[in-house]
Amino acid sequence: MTVTKPESKSLTKEKAKWMYQKMCEIRQFEDKVHEIFSKGILPGFVHLYAGEEAVAVGVCAHLNEKDYITSTHRGHGHCIAKGCDLNGMMAEIYGKATGLCKGKGGSMHIADVEKGMLGANGIVGGGFPLAVGAGLTAKLKKTGAVAVCFFGDGANNHGTFHEGINLAAIWKLPVVFVAENNGYAEATPFEYASSCKNIADRAAAYNIPGEVVDGKDVIAVYEAAERAITRARNGEGPTLIECKTYRNYGHFEGDAQTYKSAEEKEKHLKELDAIVKFRNYILSKHLLFEQELLQIERNVAETIEKAVDFAEKSPFPTEEDLLKDVYVSY
C-alpha cells in the first residue's frame, strides 16, 4: 500500500475541461435532485453523490465506451462520468417512460449497457461479482476493455468483496476495484464497522496492489486510476484503490445526518470541496481561463434545467409497459 502525491503528468487541456465539466454536471445534477426531492415530487429513495465527484470523474477519465463500470445505490455520479444522457437520467429518477430504463429502474438502477454502465445497484456489495463477470468477458473475448467496480466503504465487509476480488486476482482479470470511503455506511462509521485502517490494506490479502488516495483530489484519483487501468489492460490483473472522500448530503434524502459533527461538515463542504480544489488547480496550471470555467458552469446549469424540463414534460409509463421486458421471450 502506498500513498501517492499528485503530479498530473498526463493531464491535457481537453481532458481537464472534460473533467471539470463532468464534475460540475454531477454536482449541479445532485443539488438539483436534492432541491426537487425536498418538494416531494420524486418517488422512492434517492442517494446523492455530491461531494464524491472526484472519484467517478478521475477514474472514468481513462475509460472509453467499450469499458464497463458497476455502480452502487449512490450511482448518479458514475452514470454521468461514464457518459449517460442527463435527460434520460433525470427522467428515470422521475419514473418517466423516457427514462434511461423506461421508468422501470429508478435512481437505484440507472443503467446504460451500451455505454458500458452496468447499472447502479440496490444491493450493497452487488457490484463485485458483476464487475468480475464483465472483466471475464473482456479477457475471454480479448476486447481490451477493463471493468471498474465502484463501491462504498459499507460494501468492504461484504462477502462478495472477498469473493469478487479473489476471483479477479486468480484469473488476472482486467478489473479495477475503486472504494469510495466516505466515512459512513448509512449512519455507521467506517472505523466501527471495518477491522482495518484502510480498505486498500485488504489488497495484501489478495496479493494485488492497494493504494490509498485523497478522493477529494481529482488529480490524485486520475493518476492512481491510470496506473491501475494500465495494469489491467496489460493483463496484470486487478488493483484496489481506496479514495477517501465525503458525501455532502445524507445517506438518503431525508437523512438528518445526526452522526456527522458540525465541524466535520463545515470542513468538508467549505474547505475541502473537490470542485473548488480542481478549479484552483486548473487556474494555477493555466489549463483553462476563468472565463472558460464560468462558461462551463453556465452551460452545465442550462443543461440541468433542460433535463428537469424534459423529465417533467415526459409521460409516465402506462399499463401496457408493466409486463414488458421481464423476459426476452416467455
Add this chain to the structure above:
Amino acid sequence: MTRTISFSEAINEAMKLAMRKDENVILLGEDVAGGAAVDHLQDDEAWGGVMGVTKGLVQEFGRERVLDTPIAEAGYIGAAVTAAATGLRPIAELMFNDFIGSCLDEVMNQAAKLRYMFGGKAKVPLTIRTMHGAGFRAAAQHSQSLYAIFTHIPGLKVVVPSTPSDAKSLLLASIFDDDPVIFFEDKTLYNMKGEVEEGFYTIPLGKADIKREGNDLTIVAIGKQVHTALKAADLLKARGMETEVIDPRTLSPLDEETILSSVAKTGRLIVIDEANPRCSVAADISALVADKGFDYLDAPIKMITAPHCPVPFSPTLEDLYLPTPEKVLRAAAEIIGDETIIAV
C-alpha cells in the same frame, strides 16, 4: 438416429454440442474440469465435476472455456450474470441447489431483474445447472428440490427434466435461450438410460409432455417423480384405470393449457412433487386448477409431496420422506372413492 445413453451422458453431450456451436458458450463452476493448475495432471484425468457430468469438456475446449472456480458461489455465479450480459453465453454450475443460499442475491436480484430494471436494454443468456433431489442418502443440505424458489421469481426460467432425451434437448434450449434459466438435474437420475437422438436438437421451453395418455385421472409430476407417476399408472391400469401423466418439464414458463386440458378430460388431479409442500410447485399447480379449472373437477385435488421437514439422512427416514407409487394409489383411492385400489 437414436441410441441408448444415460441422463448424465445426455447432459454432457448437450454441453459439448453447445460449445462446438458457439464459442461464446463457456462452462464455469467448482471442479467442472477439476485439478486446475496441477502440473502432473493430464486433462483426460480431470474429474469433470463431482459426478463426472462434465467429464471430457476440458480436453476438447481447454481451460479458458471450462473454468474451475473457487468455492465461492456468490463470486462466480455473479460473474456469470454479467459475463452473460456483456456477450458470453455461460453455463454456470451450482453443484447442489442447496448452495443457493450462498448466491441467491446474484440470481434473484441481479440475473432475474437486470433486464426489467434496465428497461429491456440488457439480456442475460445464462444457464445455471444445478443438482437436486432426495434419495441419495445425502441428508438435509445436499438433497433438496428448491425449484419453487426460482419459479416464484419473475425473470427466471426453470427447467426440471425427467428423461435423458428431455434433458439433452431442454439443456440445449436453455443454453441458447436469451433469458436466465435454472436447469435442475436430479442426481438420482444421472445413471438412468434412455433413447436419445444424436446431434443438435431442442424442444421449446414452456411445453409440457404427456408421458402417458389416459381418461380417468391426471397426474402432474415433476422431475424424477414422473417415474413414480408412471409406476402408479401401471398399478392403476391393473385396476382398469387409465391415468394421464403430464410432465411439465419447465415450471417457468408453465404449460397451463396442457394441464387444464387434461383435467378437463379426466376430472381428477394428483400432483406429485418431492419438494416440501408449503408454497410449492405442487401447491401452485393445484391452485391453477382450482382457479381456472374448478368446473372440470369431479373430486378434490390431491398433492403427494414431501412432508414439512428437512430431508433426513437415515435410509429408513428418507424413504418415508419421498413420494411413492403406494402413496399415489392411496390418494387415487380416496378421490375415486374405491378403497380396493390400495390393495393392488
